[in-house]
Amino acid sequence: MVDSPRLSCWIGDPGASYVYSRVRFEPRPWPQALAALRPRIDAAAGVAMNSVLANLYRDGRDAMGWHSDDEPELGPRPVIASLSLGGTRRFAFRHRHDPARKHAIDLPHGSLLLMAGDTQAEWKHALPRTARPVPARINLTFRRILPSP
Ligand SMILES: O=C(O)CCC(=O)C(=O)O
Ligand SMILES: [Mn+2]
Known part of the structure:
Protein backbone atom coordinates (compact mmCIF):
# COMPACT_ATOMS: atom_id res chain seq x y z
CA MET A 1 0.00 0.00 0.00
CA VAL A 2 1.31 3.43 -0.95
CA ASP A 3 -0.19 6.75 0.02
CA SER A 4 -0.67 8.90 -3.08
CA PRO A 5 -3.24 11.47 -4.24
CA ARG A 6 -4.92 9.14 -6.76
CA LEU A 7 -5.76 5.43 -7.07
CA SER A 8 -3.35 3.35 -9.15
CA CYS A 9 -3.21 -0.12 -10.61
CA TRP A 10 -0.41 -1.77 -12.58
CA ILE A 11 -1.55 -4.21 -15.28
CA GLY A 12 0.57 -6.21 -17.67
CA ASP A 13 2.02 -9.41 -19.01
CA PRO A 14 3.60 -11.74 -16.44
CA GLY A 15 7.09 -10.51 -15.60
CA ALA A 16 6.48 -6.90 -16.71
CA SER A 17 7.22 -5.63 -13.22
CA TYR A 18 8.00 -2.03 -12.69
CA VAL A 19 9.64 0.10 -10.00
CA TYR A 20 7.80 3.39 -9.61
CA SER A 21 8.75 5.90 -6.89
CA ARG A 22 10.93 3.14 -5.39
CA VAL A 23 7.99 0.72 -5.10
CA ARG A 24 7.98 -2.47 -7.16
CA PHE A 25 4.66 -3.24 -8.85
CA GLU A 26 3.94 -6.78 -10.02
CA PRO A 27 1.33 -6.52 -12.76
CA ARG A 28 -2.23 -7.66 -12.47
CA PRO A 29 -3.54 -9.59 -15.48
CA TRP A 30 -5.18 -7.72 -18.35
CA PRO A 31 -8.92 -7.20 -17.86
CA GLN A 32 -10.90 -7.88 -21.02
CA ALA A 33 -11.64 -4.22 -21.76
CA LEU A 34 -7.95 -3.28 -21.71
CA ALA A 35 -6.85 -6.40 -23.58
CA ALA A 36 -9.25 -5.34 -26.35
CA LEU A 37 -7.78 -1.83 -26.46
CA ARG A 38 -4.20 -2.99 -26.58
CA LEU A 53 -0.45 1.96 -15.44
CA ALA A 54 -4.05 2.91 -14.65
CA ASN A 55 -4.66 6.00 -12.54
CA LEU A 56 -7.99 7.25 -11.21
CA TYR A 57 -8.20 10.94 -10.32
CA ARG A 58 -11.37 11.14 -8.25
CA ASP A 59 -11.60 14.93 -8.33
CA GLY A 60 -9.42 18.03 -8.73
CA ARG A 61 -7.52 17.26 -5.52
CA ASP A 62 -6.11 14.10 -7.06
CA ALA A 63 -2.97 14.80 -9.05
CA MET A 64 0.47 13.61 -10.11
CA GLY A 65 3.64 15.57 -9.33
CA TRP A 66 6.55 16.44 -11.59
CA HIS A 67 8.41 13.40 -12.87
CA SER A 68 9.83 11.70 -15.94
CA ASP A 69 9.05 8.12 -16.84
CA ASP A 70 12.74 7.37 -17.10
CA GLU A 71 13.06 4.13 -15.16
CA PRO A 72 15.75 1.86 -16.62
CA GLU A 73 13.26 -0.91 -17.42
CA LEU A 74 11.61 1.42 -19.98
CA GLY A 75 14.84 1.82 -21.97
CA PRO A 76 16.45 5.08 -23.07
CA ARG A 77 13.81 6.50 -25.44
CA PRO A 78 10.50 4.94 -24.41
CA VAL A 79 7.25 5.35 -26.31
CA ILE A 80 4.44 5.90 -23.79
CA ALA A 81 0.84 6.07 -24.98
CA SER A 82 -1.46 7.94 -22.60
CA LEU A 83 -5.20 7.45 -23.02
CA SER A 84 -7.50 9.78 -21.06
CA LEU A 85 -11.12 8.99 -20.13
CA GLY A 86 -13.63 11.12 -18.25
CA GLY A 87 -13.06 14.67 -17.11
CA THR A 88 -10.64 16.90 -19.01
CA ARG A 89 -7.48 17.72 -17.06
CA ARG A 90 -4.49 19.87 -17.93
CA LEU A 107 -6.34 16.05 -22.29
CA PRO A 108 -10.03 15.50 -23.07
CA HIS A 109 -12.02 12.26 -22.95
CA GLY A 110 -10.80 9.84 -25.61
CA SER A 111 -7.51 11.62 -26.31
CA LEU A 112 -4.32 9.64 -26.89
CA LEU A 113 -1.08 11.45 -26.08
CA LEU A 114 2.10 9.84 -27.37
CA MET A 115 5.36 10.62 -25.61
CA ALA A 116 8.39 9.41 -27.54
CA GLY A 117 11.99 10.16 -28.50
CA ASP A 118 13.80 12.24 -25.88
CA THR A 119 10.60 13.42 -24.15
CA GLN A 120 11.42 11.56 -20.92
CA ALA A 121 15.15 12.38 -21.04
CA GLU A 122 14.61 16.12 -21.57
CA TRP A 123 11.23 16.94 -20.00
CA LYS A 124 9.31 16.38 -16.80
CA HIS A 125 5.54 16.21 -16.76
CA ALA A 126 2.78 16.57 -14.17
CA LEU A 127 -0.98 16.46 -13.75
CA PRO A 128 -1.53 19.42 -11.39
CA ARG A 129 -4.30 19.75 -8.86
CA THR A 130 -7.11 22.07 -9.82
CA ALA A 131 -9.59 24.09 -7.75
CA ARG A 132 -12.13 23.91 -10.59
CA PRO A 133 -14.84 21.28 -10.16
CA VAL A 134 -13.83 18.45 -12.52
CA PRO A 135 -15.39 15.07 -13.14
CA ALA A 136 -13.44 11.94 -12.28
CA ARG A 137 -10.77 10.97 -14.79
CA ILE A 138 -9.01 7.73 -15.66
CA ASN A 139 -5.63 7.82 -17.35
CA LEU A 140 -4.04 4.74 -18.89
CA THR A 141 -0.34 4.92 -19.76
CA PHE A 142 0.59 1.97 -21.94
CA ARG A 143 4.26 1.10 -21.70
CA ARG A 144 6.79 -1.44 -22.89
CA ILE A 145 8.87 -2.87 -20.06
CA LEU A 146 12.12 -4.33 -21.37
CA PRO A 147 13.16 -7.77 -20.15
CA SER A 148 15.45 -7.49 -17.11
CA PRO A 149 19.02 -8.63 -17.84
O1 LIG B 1 -2.63 11.24 -15.72
C1 LIG B 1 -1.86 11.62 -16.59
O2 LIG B 1 -2.23 12.19 -17.62
C2 LIG B 1 -0.37 11.40 -16.43
C3 LIG B 1 0.00 10.08 -15.86
C4 LIG B 1 1.49 9.89 -15.82
O3 LIG B 1 2.28 10.77 -16.06
C5 LIG B 1 1.99 8.57 -15.46
O4 LIG B 1 1.19 7.65 -15.21
O5 LIG B 1 3.22 8.41 -15.41
MN1 LIG C 1 4.33 9.97 -16.29
Whole structure:
Protein backbone atom coordinates (compact mmCIF):
# COMPACT_ATOMS: atom_id res chain seq x y z
CA MET A 1 0.00 0.00 0.00
CA VAL A 2 1.31 3.43 -0.95
CA ASP A 3 -0.19 6.75 0.02
CA SER A 4 -0.67 8.90 -3.08
CA PRO A 5 -3.24 11.47 -4.24
CA ARG A 6 -4.92 9.14 -6.76
CA LEU A 7 -5.76 5.43 -7.07
CA SER A 8 -3.35 3.35 -9.15
CA CYS A 9 -3.21 -0.12 -10.61
CA TRP A 10 -0.41 -1.77 -12.58
CA ILE A 11 -1.55 -4.21 -15.28
CA GLY A 12 0.57 -6.21 -17.67
CA ASP A 13 2.02 -9.41 -19.01
CA PRO A 14 3.60 -11.74 -16.44
CA GLY A 15 7.09 -10.51 -15.60
CA ALA A 16 6.48 -6.90 -16.71
CA SER A 17 7.22 -5.63 -13.22
CA TYR A 18 8.00 -2.03 -12.69
CA VAL A 19 9.64 0.10 -10.00
CA TYR A 20 7.80 3.39 -9.61
CA SER A 21 8.75 5.90 -6.89
CA ARG A 22 10.93 3.14 -5.39
CA VAL A 23 7.99 0.72 -5.10
CA ARG A 24 7.98 -2.47 -7.16
CA PHE A 25 4.66 -3.24 -8.85
CA GLU A 26 3.94 -6.78 -10.02
CA PRO A 27 1.33 -6.52 -12.76
CA ARG A 28 -2.23 -7.66 -12.47
CA PRO A 29 -3.54 -9.59 -15.48
CA TRP A 30 -5.18 -7.72 -18.35
CA PRO A 31 -8.92 -7.20 -17.86
CA GLN A 32 -10.90 -7.88 -21.02
CA ALA A 33 -11.64 -4.22 -21.76
CA LEU A 34 -7.95 -3.28 -21.71
CA ALA A 35 -6.85 -6.40 -23.58
CA ALA A 36 -9.25 -5.34 -26.35
CA LEU A 37 -7.78 -1.83 -26.46
CA ARG A 38 -4.20 -2.99 -26.58
CA PRO A 39 -3.86 -3.76 -30.33
CA ARG A 40 -5.30 -0.35 -31.19
CA ILE A 41 -2.82 1.37 -28.87
CA ASP A 42 0.03 -0.70 -30.32
CA ALA A 43 -0.97 0.32 -33.86
CA ALA A 44 -1.16 4.01 -32.93
CA ALA A 45 2.14 3.95 -31.05
CA GLY A 46 4.06 1.58 -33.33
CA VAL A 47 5.20 -0.39 -30.27
CA ALA A 48 4.08 -3.69 -28.74
CA MET A 49 3.03 -2.54 -25.27
CA ASN A 50 3.21 -5.12 -22.48
CA SER A 51 1.83 -3.14 -19.56
CA VAL A 52 -0.35 -0.25 -18.51
CA LEU A 53 -0.45 1.96 -15.44
CA ALA A 54 -4.05 2.91 -14.65
CA ASN A 55 -4.66 6.00 -12.54
CA LEU A 56 -7.99 7.25 -11.21
CA TYR A 57 -8.20 10.94 -10.32
CA ARG A 58 -11.37 11.14 -8.25
CA ASP A 59 -11.60 14.93 -8.33
CA GLY A 60 -9.42 18.03 -8.73
CA ARG A 61 -7.52 17.26 -5.52
CA ASP A 62 -6.11 14.10 -7.06
CA ALA A 63 -2.97 14.80 -9.05
CA MET A 64 0.47 13.61 -10.11
CA GLY A 65 3.64 15.57 -9.33
CA TRP A 66 6.55 16.44 -11.59
CA HIS A 67 8.41 13.40 -12.87
CA SER A 68 9.83 11.70 -15.94
CA ASP A 69 9.05 8.12 -16.84
CA ASP A 70 12.74 7.37 -17.10
CA GLU A 71 13.06 4.13 -15.16
CA PRO A 72 15.75 1.86 -16.62
CA GLU A 73 13.26 -0.91 -17.42
CA LEU A 74 11.61 1.42 -19.98
CA GLY A 75 14.84 1.82 -21.97
CA PRO A 76 16.45 5.08 -23.07
CA ARG A 77 13.81 6.50 -25.44
CA PRO A 78 10.50 4.94 -24.41
CA VAL A 79 7.25 5.35 -26.31
CA ILE A 80 4.44 5.90 -23.79
CA ALA A 81 0.84 6.07 -24.98
CA SER A 82 -1.46 7.94 -22.60
CA LEU A 83 -5.20 7.45 -23.02
CA SER A 84 -7.50 9.78 -21.06
CA LEU A 85 -11.12 8.99 -20.13
CA GLY A 86 -13.63 11.12 -18.25
CA GLY A 87 -13.06 14.67 -17.11
CA THR A 88 -10.64 16.90 -19.01
CA ARG A 89 -7.48 17.72 -17.06
CA ARG A 90 -4.49 19.87 -17.93
CA PHE A 91 -1.18 18.09 -18.50
CA ALA A 92 2.00 20.11 -18.04
CA PHE A 93 5.56 19.78 -19.34
CA ARG A 94 8.64 21.51 -17.93
CA HIS A 95 12.12 21.24 -19.41
CA ARG A 96 14.55 19.40 -17.15
CA HIS A 97 17.45 21.86 -17.52
CA ASP A 98 15.55 25.03 -18.35
CA PRO A 99 12.39 25.19 -16.18
CA ALA A 100 11.34 28.41 -17.96
CA ARG A 101 10.51 26.21 -20.97
CA LYS A 102 6.97 25.00 -20.30
CA HIS A 103 4.04 23.60 -22.23
CA ALA A 104 0.57 22.57 -21.18
CA ILE A 105 -2.14 20.67 -22.99
CA ASP A 106 -5.71 19.79 -22.06
CA LEU A 107 -6.34 16.05 -22.29
CA PRO A 108 -10.03 15.50 -23.07
CA HIS A 109 -12.02 12.26 -22.95
CA GLY A 110 -10.80 9.84 -25.61
CA SER A 111 -7.51 11.62 -26.31
CA LEU A 112 -4.32 9.64 -26.89
CA LEU A 113 -1.08 11.45 -26.08
CA LEU A 114 2.10 9.84 -27.37
CA MET A 115 5.36 10.62 -25.61
CA ALA A 116 8.39 9.41 -27.54
CA GLY A 117 11.99 10.16 -28.50
CA ASP A 118 13.80 12.24 -25.88
CA THR A 119 10.60 13.42 -24.15
CA GLN A 120 11.42 11.56 -20.92
CA ALA A 121 15.15 12.38 -21.04
CA GLU A 122 14.61 16.12 -21.57
CA TRP A 123 11.23 16.94 -20.00
CA LYS A 124 9.31 16.38 -16.80
CA HIS A 125 5.54 16.21 -16.76
CA ALA A 126 2.78 16.57 -14.17
CA LEU A 127 -0.98 16.46 -13.75
CA PRO A 128 -1.53 19.42 -11.39
CA ARG A 129 -4.30 19.75 -8.86
CA THR A 130 -7.11 22.07 -9.82
CA ALA A 131 -9.59 24.09 -7.75
CA ARG A 132 -12.13 23.91 -10.59
CA PRO A 133 -14.84 21.28 -10.16
CA VAL A 134 -13.83 18.45 -12.52
CA PRO A 135 -15.39 15.07 -13.14
CA ALA A 136 -13.44 11.94 -12.28
CA ARG A 137 -10.77 10.97 -14.79
CA ILE A 138 -9.01 7.73 -15.66
CA ASN A 139 -5.63 7.82 -17.35
CA LEU A 140 -4.04 4.74 -18.89
CA THR A 141 -0.34 4.92 -19.76
CA PHE A 142 0.59 1.97 -21.94
CA ARG A 143 4.26 1.10 -21.70
CA ARG A 144 6.79 -1.44 -22.89
CA ILE A 145 8.87 -2.87 -20.06
CA LEU A 146 12.12 -4.33 -21.37
CA PRO A 147 13.16 -7.77 -20.15
CA SER A 148 15.45 -7.49 -17.11
CA PRO A 149 19.02 -8.63 -17.84
O1 LIG B 1 -2.63 11.24 -15.72
C1 LIG B 1 -1.86 11.62 -16.59
O2 LIG B 1 -2.23 12.19 -17.62
C2 LIG B 1 -0.37 11.40 -16.43
C3 LIG B 1 0.00 10.08 -15.86
C4 LIG B 1 1.49 9.89 -15.82
O3 LIG B 1 2.28 10.77 -16.06
C5 LIG B 1 1.99 8.57 -15.46
O4 LIG B 1 1.19 7.65 -15.21
O5 LIG B 1 3.22 8.41 -15.41
MN1 LIG C 1 4.33 9.97 -16.29
